Amino acid sequence: MLLNQFLLLSAILFTIGVYGVIVRKNGVLVLMSIELVLNAVNINLIVFSTYWGVAGQVFALFTIAIAAAEVGVGLAIVLLIYRNLRSVDIDELDELKG
Amino acid sequence: MNSAAALLAQVVPSYTPETTFDVPANVVFAVQAVFMIFAAIRVVTTKNVVHAALWLVVVLGGVGLNYVLLQAEFVAVTQFLVYLGAVIVLFLFGVMLTRAPLGVSDDLDNNQKKIGIGVGVALLAVLSYALIESFGRSELTFEAYEGVAGANTNGRTQAVSDAIFGQYLIPFEMLSLLLLAALIGAIVLARRD
Numbered sequence: 001m002l003l004n005q006f007l008l009l010s011a012i013l014f015t016i017g018v019y020g021v022i023v024r025k026n027g028v029l030v031l032m033s034i035e036l037v038l039n040a041v042n043i044n045l046i047v048f049s050t051y052w053g054v055a056g057q058v059f060a061l062f063t064i065a066i067a068a069a070e071v072g073v074g075l076a077i078v079l080l081i082y083r084n085l086r087s088v089d090i091d092e093l094d095e096l097k098g
Numbered sequence: 099m100n101s102a103a104a105l106l107a108q109v110v111p112s113y114t115p116e117t118t119f120d121v122p123a124n125v126v127f128a129v130q131a132v133f134m135i136f137a138a139i140r141v142v143t144t145k146n147v148v149h150a151a152l153w154l155v156v157v158l159g160g161v162g163l164n165y166v167l168l169q170a171e172f173v174a175v176t177q178f179l180v181y182l183g184a185v186i187v188l189f190l191f192g193v194m195l196t197r198a199p200l201g202v203s204d205d206l207d208n209n210q211k212k213i214g215i216g217v218g219v220a221l222l223a224v225l226s227y228a229l230i231e232s233f234g235r236s237e238l239t240f241e242a243y244e245g246v247a248g249a250n251t252n253g254r255t256q257a258v259s260d261a262i263f264g265q266y267l268i269p270f271e272m273l274s275l276l277l278l279a280a281l282i283g284a285i286v287l288a289r290r291d
Contacts (some may be wrong), residue, residue, distance in 0.1 A: 001123055004229055006164065009131050011225040013157070015218045020142030022214035026206045028147060028192045032154050033156045035185065036138055042177075045165055053242045054257045058174050059268050060165075061258075062211045064180050065273055069280035071185050075192040076287035082196040083251045091208050 007049045014040035027078035027088040031071060038067045113288055134160035140193060145202045151189045158182055172255040 013036055020033025042060045050055025082088050137156035144150050158181040165174035199205070243254060264268050 001120060001127065001167070003236050003238050004233050005131075006168065006238075007128060007229045007233065008226060009164070010133070011222060011229060012135055015222040015225070016138040017137075017219040018221060019214045022217060023142065023207050024209040026147065026247055027191065028196060029142075029150055029206060030187060031192070032259060033148055034143055035181075036141065036157060039158060040222075042173075043161060043164055044170045046165055046173060047238070049170065049242065050168060050238055050240045051242055052213055054254065054261045055266075057170050057173050057254075057258050058261045060170070062171060062261070062269065062273055063174055064173075065277060068110065068180055069277050071188055072284045073280050073287070075188060076284040078192060079195055079288050088196045089205075 006007065006043055010047075011039040011042040015038075015044070025089055025091045025092050027081060028075070030090060031074045031078070034074075035071070038063060038070075073078060125136050126163070127167055130160045130163050145204060145206060147193050147203070147206070148190070148200060151186060151193060153187070155182060155186055158186070168238075169243060169254065270275075 015035030017033045017040060021030055022037065024033060026032050032051075044062055045060040046065065047057045050061070080090055081093065085092060134157050137153045138162070141150050144153065158176040160179065162174045162177040162181075165171075165177060165221060
């Protein structure tokens with residue numbers, strides 16, 4: 001197997017995730033796109049752990065845990081936005097625009 | 099797999115079993131890569147929120163399969179448990195609690211589609227250029243795992259646990275503190291008072 005086949009797959013996933021973050025306006029869907037980005041990074045960590053030792057796997061495990069925490073807090077924030085605005089439309093959160 | 103390698107050695111004279119070119123693994127990789135890219139595109143384009151969460155299952159499962167191909171079994175099992183078991187359920191709860199439209203909805207995307215496609219294509223071009231330029235056709239050798247994993251043992255998982263509870267013990271403990279803080283934070287945020 002080539003190194004690059006995994007790295008390019010991860011680059012494609014990362015790009016699709018970034019596209020989702022830019023285009024989606026439902027808060028839950030933006031969080032799902034962020035999950036795509038985080039998973040792309042994890043693939044890279046595992047690929048390079050085959051070169052540099054198990055540290056990459058340890059970091060991937062840490063990233064998985066932090067991503068789970070991020071989803072928990074993120075969904076709580078989205079829930080709070082829904083409770084205050086009756087909508088999860090992120091484009092409506094423009095109070096900093098002046 | 100051994101019989102496939104033997105067959106290939108007969109058909110292709112230059113094939114030696116020592117090279118890491120592994121036909122079954124490559125076929126598995128190609129199939130799941132196609133599935134993953136299709137599912138990822140569906141996650142960011144589908145007009146149904148619940149379908150997006152379900153397509154995300156395919157992507158996350160494919161990532162776990164990648165970990166298996168890369169011989170990181172422990173991370174693969176963790177991926178299946180944490181992502182497919184917990185995160186997807188959390189997403190479905192989020193969809194339910196925010197009363198997202200359960201059917202098809204046209205109100206999920208904003209009007210920045212052109213910017214999104216532009217940024218995406220530019221990013222992919224830069225990333226692929228950098229990757230192909232720096233790694234080219236270098237083979238995956240698993241050189242770091244040599245000597246770690248004995249035959250028919252679970253040596254790599256042992257090495258990972260040694261690293262977590264040895265060299266990376268303090269980051270690991272910090273991580274558990276962070277998880278506790280996130281748990282309390284999520285409860286405080288979502289509490290009705």
